[in-house]
Amino acid sequence: MAATLCQVMGFILSLLGVAGIIAATGMDQWATEDLFDNPVTAVYSYSGLWNSCVRQSSGFTECRPYFTILGLPALLQAVRALMIVGIVLGAIGGLIAIFSLKCLKMGNMEDNIKATMTLTAGIMFLLGGVCGIAGVSAFANLIVQSFRFTTYADGGFSMMGGGGIGGLSGSLTPRYTFGPALFVGWIGGAVLVIGGVMMCLACRGMSSDAKQRYDGMAYKASSHHTIYRTDPKPRPAFNDSYRAHSADGRMSNQKFDYV
Template structure:
C-alpha cells in the first residue's frame, strides 16, 4: 500500500514552500536581525534589521529610525537587502510555476511533459529562493560573531547579538529548500508510477452472466 502519492507530495511541497516564503517576507522587514542590551541600562533594548534601528524602553515603548543613506550602509546589510528581495521574487515565482504543474490542473491534452517541466522549474526556483535566504542570514550572523569577539573593541562597549529574525530566516530558508526537494520527488514518483487506466489495469470489462430460472 502506497502511503504517499505524487499528488500528496506535491501539495505538501507547495505548503512547505509557501510557509517558507511567508516567513521570509515577514522577517525581511522586521528589525529583529540583531539585538543589543546595554548592561549600564537594562531598561533599554536595541534592535536592528535591514531597514531600521529600534530601541525599546519600558516607559516610552518601541521607537524606530530608518537608515538615512543607502550608500552609507554596511556591505553585509546592502547585500542582504538585494538577496532577500531576490529570494522573495524567486519564491513567489516557484509557487506560481509549480501550481500549473500540479495533478488536477488541466493544461490541455498531451501536456503531461510540460507539467513535469513546470514542476522541475518550480523546484529549482524554490531551491534558489532558499539559498538566497540562507546566505544573507548566515552572512549577517558571521559578521555579528566576528564583531562580538573583536579584541580591538573595549569590553565596556556593548556588543550586538543574534536576534530572533536570524533563526526565523534559517528556518524559512530550509523550508524553501525542502519544498523544492519535495517537488523533485513528486516528479520522480510520476515517472515511476504512471496513471492507471481501466483498459491497462483491469482489462476488458466483462458483463455479468445470469441464469434464468422459472418457479413452478
C-alpha cells in the first residue's frame, strides 16, 4: 500500500513538474527590465527564449521573435536545448509511468516488470528535472552578468550580445533582472526531481513485494520418523498336523513342542 501511494504521488508531482517546465519554456518573461532608477518609464521591455517584447505605457505590446539561430549567443542556444531535452525526458517518463502504475492492471504484467518500468520513469524524471534546473540557472547567470556590467551611462554589455533587446541601445541600454519564467522553471524542475525520487523509492518497495510473493514450491525436509514396511518374504503355511488329538478323534488346541 505504501509503495502504491508513493508511486501515485510521485507520478502526480512529476506531471506537475513537466507542466511547469513547459510553461517556463513558452513564457517570454525570462528577463524583465529593471525599473529601479530607470529614467525611461514609457517603455517596458522583456525577453524570453524565443521572443523579445516591448510594452508601451498605452498598453500596446509588440513581440519580435528571434529570426536567426547563428546570431544568438551560444549560451542561449544551450538553454533552449536543455529545456527541450528536459521536456522530452519528462514526456517519455510520463508515458512509461502510466503503464507502470500498480493500481492499473495491464493484462498479465508482473510486479517485477512494473517495478523496472517505475525505476526507468523515475530516472527520466530526475534527468528531466536536472536539465530544467540547469537551463534556468544558466540563463539566470547570464542575467546576473548583464546586470553587473550594464549601466545607463554607457552601452556597456548587452545580454543578448549586440544592440540590446527591446529596441533600446546606446546610453539608455536597459538592465534586466529575473523574470517570472525563471521562478516557474526552478519550481517545476524541483518538483520534477522530487517526483522522480519518489518513483525510485516506490520501485524499491514494489521489488520487495515481488520477492515476498514469489510463487514457487516450498521445499520440505523429510521427517526422521521410522517407516515400517511389510516383509515381502512369504510366510510358511501353518501345519496343524502336530496338534494333539482327543480321545474322540477331535483336534485339541494343545500344542506340543518337539525336540
